[in-house]
Amino acid sequence: MSEVTEPALRKGVPAIEVRNLHKSFGDNEVLKGIDFHVDQGEVVCVIGPSGSGKSTLLRCVNRLEEPTSGTIMVEGVDITDDETDLDKVRTRIGMVFQQFNLFPHLNVTRNLTLAQIRAKKRSKSEAGEVAARNLAKVGLKDKATAFPAQLSGGQQQRVAIARALSMDPDMMLFDEPTSALDPELVGDVLDVMKQLAKDGMTMMVVTHEMGFAREVGDRVVFMDGGVVVEQGKPEDVLGNPQHERTREFLSKVL
Amino acid sequence: MKRSTRRRLTRGALYALFILAVAVVVALADWGAIRSNFFDVDVAIEAFPEILTVAAKNTVLYTAIAFVGGLLLGLILALMKLSPVLPYRWAATAYIELFRGLPALLVIFGFAFAVPIAFGWRPPGGSAGAGLIALIIVSSAYIAETIRAGIEAVPPGQVEAARSLGMHPSWTMISVVLPQAFRIITPPLTNELVILIKDTSLLFIAGMALGDRELTTFARDMVSSSANATPLVLAALLYLIITLPLTQLVAKLERHNKRGR
Numbered sequence: 001m002s003e004v005t006e007p008a009l010r011k012g013v014p015a016i017e018v019r020n021l022h023k024s025f026g027d028n029e030v031l032k033g034i035d036f037h038v039d040q041g042e043v044v045c046v047i048g049p050s051g052s053g054k055s056t057l058l059r060c061v062n063r064l065e066e067p068t069s070g071t072i073m074v075e076g077v078d079i080t081d082d083e084t085d086l087d088k089v090r091t092r093i094g095m096v097f098q099q100f101n102l103f104p105h106l107n108v109t110r111n112l113t114l115a116q117i118r119a120k121k122r123s124k125s126e127a128g129e130v131a132a133r134n135l136a137k138v139g140l141k142d143k144a145t146a147f148p149a150q151l152s153g154g155q156q157q158r159v160a161i162a163r164a165l166s167m168d169p170d171m172m173l174f175d176e177p178t179s180a181l182d183p184e185l186v187g188d189v190l191d192v193m194k195q196l197a198k199d200g201m202t203m204m205v206v207t208h209e210m211g212f213a214r215e216v217g218d219r220v221v222f223m224d225g226g227v228v229v230e231q232g233k234p235e236d237v238l239g240n241p242q243h244e245r246t247r248e249f250l251s252k253v254l
Numbered sequence: 255m256k257r258s259t260r261r262r263l264t265r266g267a268l269y270a271l272f273i274l275a276v277a278v279v280v281a282l283a284d285w286g287a288i289r290s291n292f293f294d295v296d297v298a299i300e301a302f303p304e305i306l307t308v309a310a311k312n313t314v315l316y317t318a319i320a321f322v323g324g325l326l327l328g329l330i331l332a333l334m335k336l337s338p339v340l341p342y343r344w345a346a347t348a349y350i351e352l353f354r355g356l357p358a359l360l361v362i363f364g365f366a367f368a369v370p371i372a373f374g375w376r377p378p379g380g381s382a383g384a385g386l387i388a389l390i391i392v393s394s395a396y397i398a399e400t401i402r403a404g405i406e407a408v409p410p411g412q413v414e415a416a417r418s419l420g421m422h423p424s425w426t427m428i429s430v431v432l433p434q435a436f437r438i439i440t441p442p443l444t445n446e447l448v449i450l451i452k453d454t455s456l457l458f459i460a461g462m463a464l465g466d467r468e469l470t471t472f473a474r475d476m477v478s479s480s481a482n483a484t485p486l487v488l489a490a491l492l493y494l495i496i497t498l499p500l501t502q503l504v505a506k507l508e509r510h511n512k513r514g515r
Binding site for chain 2: 062064087088089090091093094095097099101102103104105114115118119120160163164167
């Protein structure tokens with residue numbers, strides 16, 4: 001328990017370490033024994049066809065999905081352990097959703113301050129300062145009082161990123177962050193993510209943006225049928241895939 | 255015959271039929287009897303000011319008490335019905351099904367007469383208090399189902415977003431789910447309110463003290479004493495003055511909600 005409350009940036013401990021993870025929905029086994037890790041400061045892009053289990057893997061990392069079996073360590077703490085304070089761990093794992101999931105009844109600033117006040121027990125003024133700083137970081141300083149419905153999809157997603165950043169997370173999970181966007185809005189969101197990576201943020205990105213994976217990813221993981229088929233440097237996996245299934249997938253998306 | 259000509263003739267025939275029907279009613283109605291029995295100015299003057307200061311005031315007051323009470327109890331029941339703990343779900347379901355299945359009149363009667371006799375306990379506020387407890391109990395059963403539907407209509411991504419930010423389930427419910435749920439259910443909740451305004455008329459069965467009478471009881475007593483139906487017409491007008499703005503509000507909110515989606 002006490003481990004969880006400390007900033008657990010011990011050297012050499014992976015930010016995320018998944019061992020032999022299985023996940024079934026009823027009779028349907030979606031993850032069939034995944035071993036996976038993300039080092040501190042690393043940007044890992046997870047690619048694969050729809051239904052390959054990549055989103056489920058990402059959602060298991062902050063236990064939005066309950067794993068069927070296996071262990072998931074976040075900064076050396078087993079989050080499948082009942083003793084672990086899940087809410088506290090989650091404040092250190094930022095998450096960005098495909099559908100943004102902004103709170104539609106709150107304006108942008110209150111979207112960014114709500115969890116700071118409720119989960120991090122920050123004062124309203126401190127939370128407001130953090131919110132303003134992160135809004136500036138995603139280029140939306142002038143939208144502080146707007147409501148989500150008044151923003152474009154790209155702006156909403158950048159607000160969602162700023163909301164996650166306002167918790168000062170050690171790592172960020174992105175679940176297909178640009179898949180719900182009009183093509184002309186994708187660039188702004190990817191630019192924010194590139195800047196985050198440049199600043200040294202640990203990132204796990206489930207994506208169909210092969211250009212982003214190639215340019216920003218330290219490592220690319222290809223999943224299919226609930227297993228990790230192949231992983232390595234982006235230029236290797238994307239440029240010279242070793243497995244037939246990887247080649248087949250890449251020939252369809254590239 | 256051209257189609258447009260035919261349509262104009264049909265339309266004209268329908269207008270003629272309507273005017274004929276109105277003329278028949280006007281010619282056959284006993285206007286003298288209607289005026290002296292339903293629109294007697296002297297009886298109407300006698301109804302004031304008590305029909306406003308006592309009866310209408312009590313109708314509004316009882317509605318407000320029953321609605322606020324029904325909302326609070328309904329919210330608790332809705333949360334119980336969504337609880338992961340099975341006995342809570344059973345208890346809430348049993349309560350809701352029971353009180354939605356019974357006539358409100360029967361429940362009011364039970365609380366006004368059966369409960370005091372059986373347990374020797376008189377609810378605070380006398381007959382009016384007993385009737386109000388019954389109204390709260392009945393309305394909470396309906397409101398609980400409305401609130402539950404509203405909570406379930408909030409997209410699951412909202413809960414996931416709040417939980418992924420480390421927010422506790424109860425804070426997630428209070429600051430993320432419930433505000434959105436109540437926005438969704440404002441039209442049906444306003445309908446519940448309108449129904450409740452009319453259901454306060456059922457309190458007459460409890461036998462109200464003079465100062466506790468609401469519109470229907472007041473009008474009924476006055477009909478007996480004056481042998482004239484004018485107080486009923488006055489009560490009807492006052493009910494409409496209270497309910498019509500609310501039903502208009504519901505229509506407006508429904509249009510607004512449709513546009514928002």
